[in-house]
Each structure stands twice: as structure tokens, then as C-alpha cells.
Amino acid sequence: MIFNIPFIAVAALIIIGLYAVIFRKNLIKTVIGITIIESGVNLFLITLGYREGGVPPIYTNLPEDVSIPRGMVLPVPQALTLTSIVIGVAVLALMLSLVIHIYRVYGTLDVRRIRRLRE
Amino acid sequence: MTSIEYIIDHSPALIIAIPLLGAFLTPLVSRLGSRIRNVFVIIVAMLTAFLVFLLASDVFSDGIRTYIFGSQDLTTPVVRILFEVDGISIFMAIISVLLSLLAAIYSWSFMKKYDGLDKYYTLLLLMTAGMLGMELTGDMFNFFVFLEITSISSCALIAFWTHKGEAVEAGFKYIVVSAVGALFVLFAVALLYGQYNALNIATLANTIQYSFLDKIAFVLLITALGMKAGLVPMHMWLPDSYSQAPSSVTLILVGATQASLYGVFRMCFTLYGGVFADGILSSMTVGWFIVVLALVTILIGVTMAIIQTDFKRLIAYAAVAELGYMFLGIGVGLTAMGTSYGKTALDGGVFHILNDALDVGLLFLVAGSIYYATKERDLDRMGGLARNMRYTSMFFIIGLLAVAGMPPMNGFASKLLIYESTYQLSPILSIIAILSSILLLAVFVKVFHSVFMGPELPRFRDVQEVPRSMLLAMGIIALIIIVIGLIPGIVVENIVQPAANSLVNHLDYISHVISIGGV
Numbered sequence: 001m002i003f004n005i006p007f008i009a010v011a012a013l014i015i016i017g018l019y020a021v022i023f024r025k026n027l028i029k030t031v032i033g034i035t036i037i038e039s040g041v042n043l044f045l046i047t048l049g050y051r052e053g054g055v056p057p058i059y060t061n062l063p064e065d066v067s068i069p070r071g072m073v074l075p076v077p078q079a080l081t082l083t084s085i086v087i088g089v090a091v092l093a094l095m096l097s098l099v100i101h102i103y104r105v106y107g108t109l110d111v112r113r114i115r116r117l118r119e
Numbered sequence: 120m121t122s123i124e125y126i127i128d129h130s131p132a133l134i135i136a137i138p139l140l141g142a143f144l145t146p147l148v149s150r151l152g153s154r155i156r157n158v159f160v161i162i163v164a165m166l167t168a169f170l171v172f173l174l175a176s177d178v179f180s181d182g183i184r185t186y187i188f189g190s191q192d193l194t195t196p197v198v199r200i201l202f203e204v205d206g207i208s209i210f211m212a213i214i215s216v217l218l219s220l221l222a223a224i225y226s227w228s229f230m231k232k233y234d235g236l237d238k239y240y241t242l243l244l245l246m247t248a249g250m251l252g253m254e255l256t257g258d259m260f261n262f263f264v265f266l267e268i269t270s271i272s273s274c275a276l277i278a279f280w281t282h283k284g285e286a287v288e289a290g291f292k293y294i295v296v297s298a299v300g301a302l303f304v305l306f307a308v309a310l311l312y313g314q315y316n317a318l319n320i321a322t323l324a325n326t327i328q329y330s331f332l333d334k335i336a337f338v339l340l341i342t343a344l345g346m347k348a349g350l351v352p353m354h355m356w357l358p359d360s361y362s363q364a365p366s367s368v369t370l371i372l373v374g375a376t377q378a379s380l381y382g383v384f385r386m387c388f389t390l391y392g393g394v395f396a397d398g399i400l401s402s403m404t405v406g407w408f409i410v411v412l413a414l415v416t417i418l419i420g421v422t423m424a425i426i427q428t429d430f431k432r433l434i435a436y437a438a439v440a441e442l443g444y445m446f447l448g449i450g451v452g453l454t455a456m457g458t459s460y461g462k463t464a465l466d467g468g469v470f471h472i473l474n475d476a477l478d479v480g481l482l483f484l485v486a487g488s489i490y491y492a493t494k495e496r497d498l499d500r501m502g503g504l505a506r507n508m509r510y511t512s513m514f515f516i517i518g519l520l521a522v523a524g525m526p527p528m529n530g531f532a533s534k535l536l537i538y539e540s541t542y543q544l545s546p547i548l549s550i551i552a553i554l555s556s557i558l559l560l561a562v563f564v565k566v567f568h569s570v571f572m573g574p575e576l577p578r579f580r581d582v583q584e585v586p587r588s589m590l591l592a593m594g595i596i597a598l599i600i601i602v603i604g605l606i607p608g609i610v611v612e613n614i615v616q617p618a619a620n621s622l623v624n625h626l627d628y629i630s631h632v633i634s635i636g637g638v
Contacts, residue, residue: 014306021299027291034298041306048313074198077312080260084305087267091298094271098278098291105284116285 006047013040027102027109031095038088042081049077123173130174131186131202134212135252137167138219142244149237157227160240164220167247171216175209179617183631185257193636201319203257205628206621210469210614211254211381214476218374219247221592225484226367228586229491239279246272246371250378257632259308259318262382266304270297270347273375277364289356289363296356300343307336307343320390321632324625329394340386347379350446351416354439358423361435366487369431370480373438377472380445384622387453392625395456406454410544413450414551416443421555424562428498430486433566434479437522437559441475444468447552448537451544452619460540465622467536470615474521474529474603481518481596482563485511488585488593489570498569505571507582512571514593519567521600523560529600532607 013036020033054073055063062072099109106114126133141163149156178184182205189199204212223243230236249269256262274297278290311333312318315326327333346353357376361369387395387405395402420440427433448468455461486496488511495501505512521528524535534556541549584590603610621628 018299021295030295034295034302037299037302041302041309044306045309048309076198076318077309080309080312083260083264087264087271090271091267091294094274095291095294095298098274098287098294101278101281101287102284102291105282105287114284114288116288 006043010040010044010047013037013043025111027099027111027114030111031092031099034095035088035092038084042084042088045077045081045084049073049075049081126170127173127177129186130170131184131204131255132188134167134170134174134216134255135248137170138163138244138248138251142241142248145241145244146237149240153231153236156237156240157223160244161220161223161227163244164216164223164247167251168216168220171209171212171251174204175213175614178204178206178209179613183621183627185631185635187635197636200261201257201321201632202255203321203628203632204255206617207381207384207469207619208254210618211378211472212251213614214473215247215250215254215371215374215378218476218480219243219250219371221480221484221595222367222370224595225370225487225589225592227588229367229487229589230365233280235279239276242272242276243368243371246276246375250371250374253378254381257320259311259320259323261318262320263301263305263308266297266347266379266382267301269375269378270294270301273368273372276368277360277372279365279368280363283363285359286363289359292356293360296353297347300346303339303343307339310336310339319632320385321629324390324393325629325633327391327393329391329399333391333394337386337391340390341383344379344382344386348376348383349439349442350412351419351439351443354416354419354442357439358432358435361438361483362429362432366431366483366490369483369487373476373480373483376442377476380442380472384449387449388622389625389628393629395453396625402453402456406450406452406456409446409450410454410548413443413446414548416440416446417552417555418443421558421562424559430489430496430498430501430566430570431483433498433562434482434486437482437562438475438479440555440559441471441479441522443555444534444537444552445471445475447541447548448533451537451541451548455540455544456623460543462619462623463536464540464544465619466611466615467533467540469619469622470533470536470607470611471530473610473615474533474600477596477600477603478518478521478528478530481514481593481600482522484589484593484596485515485518488589491585491589492582493579498566501570501576502573502579503571503575504579504582506575507579508571508584510584510590511593512567514597515567515571517597517600519560519563521604523563524556525560527601527604529603529607532604532611536611 017033017037021030051073055071057072057075148159184204186202190197249265252265274290274294277293278287280286311323315323317323349357394400417440420436424433424436445468448464452461452465521530524530538549
């Protein structure tokens, strides 16, 4: 049970994030929602990367009984998470800059008052 | 080994590297002057196109080609990314590279009056690199990265005219949709990686069990990519961003949408292809589901197009309807998997991807030209433009006939394949499809009448024909439309059928990767 806690946290984060994206009326909160989903997905990737009894693949710091590459953890999920964090920062910056532009033009961040694009 | 073979060998890497490098050189080159920058961008696009065609001729004659980034041998821990190029990937790459080359040519005059063009061209090439990467890669995570590159750059391009509130709004909508969609894709990738310890599409497809988690991953992948491809009911972002982006950007955006469509195909036919082939998941179920969604897409696209008064928004809804036709072809192909008319439907659906990109792209370019000449997008306020814009109106006629599927244009050839095969599945489906096509014709005839016909309006007396680069871009598309319309048989045999076959034969895709060691 105790090992399932990260997965429960992942599900909770993704659902909270989706709720914020769908139901919140403030654009900043939509952006926050997306970053929460992103943290959930990143947490999921990192949790998958955990191997019980594995040794981190740092070649200079290996214990005596571990031979290369046997016993070492292949750090693919960690690499994926790093990439995804970098991409997430880019998306976040872009979204916030768009929010700034929207605020300049419309003077509000309330989605109900921004919707000029209808049918 | 001759030098041409050497280039073909490395072309999968070069096709990504050249636009990527070109993108980040563009700001430097633009210090030398705007003319040199434009020439540079067009040369980069042409070079990429040349490599894509070179690779295409090789793939169509010799079959699947792989390219390994990272460790070549299998002794040490295997850390590598595979690019795998088969018929459908190179088919989509041809479309993408063609669209971005034409957009670069069109932008020369169209974007001349605006500043910040060094960033514009950087994003344009970055988007090209992203689309091509999505189409050529054989790795799930790599696919996600290129998906994000494409969405970030296309979002920035949609909101390029930041002084307009609507454009920024459309850009924001697009980035929200694509960010959430891409995160779902990443979640699905993580689900698959956690179970099978692999990221390569072929390796995953070889071992996939269709467990409960795989079902979740399947749904997440198809919804997220379908959302990015503009399938109804997830199409709401599409008319906004298509209509608010500059026309040259809309042209590439069609390509970016279709790259996501390619993602749907790849996941359905290759990653989960074995699941369908073994009958674990009935292809009938998924097929009918897609057929129904496709019909709804066609109907909503056409009916919404009728009531629009904004020129580009109307075309955008027509583009939604056209997407429906592609999905109809694919859906019928899945439903009737293994029969001869199922194969025809698949051919038609794949063929229609090419035709839709050209037809809808041409119409968007015409709308952009009208906007360039008159600064007007409202259909009710235009009229009599055929007097001053002779070539543009001619191109519009070609585009409208092609979109509505009239002979002898290319739209007719692919739609006929779809109608024929759909009729054998169920006549009602093809009747709806044909009727929608006719409605589409009616819509565009109305548009043609209100824009180009009628009395000369005093406001538009001094309107000039658009500059040469825009005419050239439209002319090239019109020429390709007519050529494909006149010789559809040759195109289908040489380009479309290999692409459709590579969708069906997922075992080739898998065995090719297994033969070089998997992973």
C-alpha cells in the first residue's frame, strides 16, 4: 500500500489540474492547472524509474560488487523527466506571455469577458 | 559508395538537422538584410524538400529505412533513438515539406510590411523541423518532443499579430489544447514504458499485450492526437486558430494538423496493429466509432461553414469537413479490414490527406491574398473583385472545385475512392458524404459570388493584383492540383498505395527494427 502513494498522488494531481483547466474562469488559474497536470505526469515518470535495490549509474561512485552495466539502473525515465521539465518551462513561458498580451488588449483575465471569437 | 548514396543514408538526420540549424541561423542572417534572409529561408526549405524527395524515391523503391542515433552496437547499455521511415511517414513528410516551402515563398510579399520577421522565419523553420520529426521518428518519447516543438512554434505563429486580441486569444486556446494533449501523450508513453521497458514504437508493437493499462494508453493517445487533428467534438480550437493566424502560417498549420493525424494512424495501425490483427480488439468496433465521428465531423464542418461571414473562418470549417473525409476513409478501412474495398477506402483516405492539404491550403492563400489587397475579411463587405484580381479569382475557382470534389480536380479522385468503398459498407454513409460535398460546393459558389462577382464597389476601385511571390505560391499549388486531377492513377500507384500498404503491413515495420536489434 505504502508504495502506491506516489501513484495516488499522480492521479490526484492530474485530476486537480484538469479541474482547474476546465472549470476555472481566470486565465492564470488555467495556466496553473496545466503546470499541475505536468507535475503529475513528471511524478509518474520518476516513480516508474525507481528500482528497488538498483544502483545509480554513476560510474565513479559504484559499490565494489557491482559490475558495469549489470545492477545499474538505466536512467531513461530520469532523462525523460528532465526533457519534459524543460519543455514544460517553455510552454509555461509562452502561455504567460500570451496572458500578458490578452490582459493588455482586453483589460481582464476573466474568460467570460474575453470570448470575442464566437461562431 | 557514391556521394548520393551517402546523402540518402544520412538523410533522415539531415532532414531534421537542416531546418533546425537554418531556424537558429535565421536571426543572424537577417542582420545582412531582409532580402538575403528570405532567400536563405527559401533555400533551406528547398534543400529540405530535395532531401525528402531523395529519401522518398529510395523508400518507395527499396522499402523501410532506419537511422540510428546513439549506440550502434548492442554490447553496452543501449541508449539510442531510432528514426524509421516507411511509406506513410515519407508520404506525410512530402506534404509537410511542400507546404512549408510554399509558405516561405508566399511570406516573401505577404509578411513584408510587418516587423519581427526574423523571429517569424525562425519559428516557421522550427515548425517544419518539428513536423518532419514527428513523421520520421520511430520512438515514442521523441514523437512527444517533436509534438511539443511543433505546438510551441505554431502557437507563437498563430498569435504573431499580438496587437489583435482575437489572434492572441486563438493562440492561447491552441496552446492550452496542445499542452494538455501533449501531456496526455506523455502519460500514455509513460504507461507503455512502465510495462514494456521500451520506447521504440516497433519494439512496443511487438510485445504489446493489450492489458488494462494499454487500453488506457490507447484511449489517451487517440483522444489527444485526435484533438490536435481537429476531430469533432474536439475541433473548437481549429476554426479560431486557422482564421486568426496569418495565411502563410495557416498553410503550415494544415500540415501540423495532419502530422497529428499521422500520429493517430501510427498508433492505430502500427502500435496497436497487432492487437487488431489478432482480433483481441475487434477492428469493427474502433472502425465504426471512427466512421460515426467522421460523419459528424463532415456534417458539423459543412453546416457551420454555411453560416459564416468571415472568409477564413468559413474555409476553416470547410477544412474540418475535409478532415472528416480522411477519417471516413480510414474508419471504413478499419471496419472492413482485409477486404478489397477496405483497402480502397484506406487508399482514398490517405490520398485525401494530400489533396486536402493542397485544396484547403490554396483557399487559405486566396483568402490571405484578398486580405492583403483589401484589408477586408468580412464576406458581406466584399464584391466585384474579379475585375482587378484576375489570377486570384482563377485560383479560387480551381480551389473551390477541388474542395468540392469536382472533376477534373484532385479532390474528385480521392473522394471517388472514398464514396465507392463507403457505399459497399453502407450506402447511407456515402449518400451523406456526397450530399455534404455538394453542400460544400454550394457554400463556395456563394462565397465566389459575393467576393468576386457583382458590381464594382467604389472602395475597391484601386485594388491591385497581389505581388508575384504570392501568385507564384498559389500557382504552384494550382498546378499540382490539376496535374494530380488529370493523372490520379499514377499518383495513387506510386505514392499513395505504398503509403497505405505500409499502414496495413505493420509486421514489416516491426521486423525491420527487430532485425537491427530492437530497442
